[in-house]
Amino acid sequence: MKNKLVFFVAILLTIPATLFSQSNNEIPITQIISYDSDLYGESRKLYLSLPMDYKDTKKEYPVLYVLFPESNYFRAKSAAWHVEGRNGIPEFIVVGISNKDSWNEVFPFKLTRRPTSGGADRFLESISTEVIPFIESNYRADSLRILAGFSNSAMFACHAMVKKSELFKSYILSSPMLGWGDNYVLKETIDFFSELKSFDKTLYVIYGGNDYQNVLNPMPQFEKLLKENSPENLKWKVDLLENEHHVPYIDVYNGLVFTFEKLNEQKTTSVNDK
Numbered sequence: 001m002k003n004k005l006v007f008f009v010a011i012l013l014t015i016p017a018t019l020f021s022q023s024n025n026e027i028p029i030t031q032i033i034s035y036d037s038d039l040y041g042e043s044r045k046l047y048l049s050l051p052m053d054y055k056d057t058k059k060e061y062p063v064l065y066v067l068f069p070e071s072n073y074f075r076a077k078s079a080a081w082h083v084e085g086r087n088g089i090p091e092f093i094v095v096g097i098s099n100k101d102s103w104n105e106v107f108p109f110k111l112t113r114r115p116t117s118g119g120a121d122r123f124l125e126s127i128s129t130e131v132i133p134f135i136e137s138n139y140r141a142d143s144l145r146i147l148a149g150f151s152n153s154a155m156f157a158c159h160a161m162v163k164k165s166e167l168f169k170s171y172i173l174s175s176p177m178l179g180w181g182d183n184y185v186l187k188e189t190i191d192f193f194s195e196l197k198s199f200d201k202t203l204y205v206i207y208g209g210n211d212y213q214n215v216l217n218p219m220p221q222f223e224k225l226l227k228e229n230s231p232e233n234l235k236w237k238v239d240l241l242e243n244e245h246h247v248p249y250i251d252v253y254n255g256l257v258f259t260f261e262k263l264n265e266q267k268t269t270s271v272n273d274k
Contacts, residue, residue: 047096069096172255208244
């Protein structure tokens with residue numbers, strides 16, 4: 001099925017321009033577009049926002065991919081817009097990847113009470129073979145891809161890191177529900193790291209002290225894994241916000257700042273080594 005770019009509607013971000021450092025006080029437009037999915041046999045929805053200067057340049061831009069966009073896209077976009085141009089952080093193309101059955105599409109295992117669960121690998125394959133090629137063939141996207149996940153989709157983002165590590169350079173996990181399925185994704189991450197010597201990625205994790213038990217219970221073991229057995233070249237950070245609850249609001253903002261702090265350190269080191 002041939003991909004078709006269909007513009008459904010343009011949504012104006014309802015964020016005061018005075019909060020941000022855009023000189024022309026314009027607010028970026030978010031479009032809801034569709035792509036044809038052979039894997040799902042249907043047209044599927046993406047949220048898309050391009051940089052302010054996209055039409056005026058020939059530059060390529062990193063892409064921030066946002067899971068669960070119906071709940072998280074606009075604050076992720078506002079966070080990206082807020083950090084752009086600061087401390088070497090570029091502008092972004094921001095893409096929200098919608099799904100129709102979240103229990104099916106972000107769980108890599110079956111849950112007894114959720115008969116449709118277990119379709120995460122199909123969703124990941126769609127991202128790999130349909131969503132990313134669609135974006136990169138229609139827009140000036142560079143090779144830097146960042147994946148942001150929240151709650152159950154943060155668990156999925158961790159699963160994506162393990163199963164298709166070549167897809168993304170950086171990961172932002174907000175309150176990852178790693179306790180689901182008897183710590184299924186935590187266990188596969190432990191196995192994955194045990195086989196790696198080097199992993200040139202960044203990983204930012206944030207959660208609240210009053211979070212769900214499926215976040216809190218596995219987190220000590222996850223942090224221990226990162227401290228003691230993370231592969232060489234993996235740059236990681238775990239932030240615990242003591243008085244916060246599930247999916248802290250500053251997750252993407254903090255994650256992007258950390259990501260580019262580490263990426264810029266790598267660039268500086270590479271230059272100094274020459």
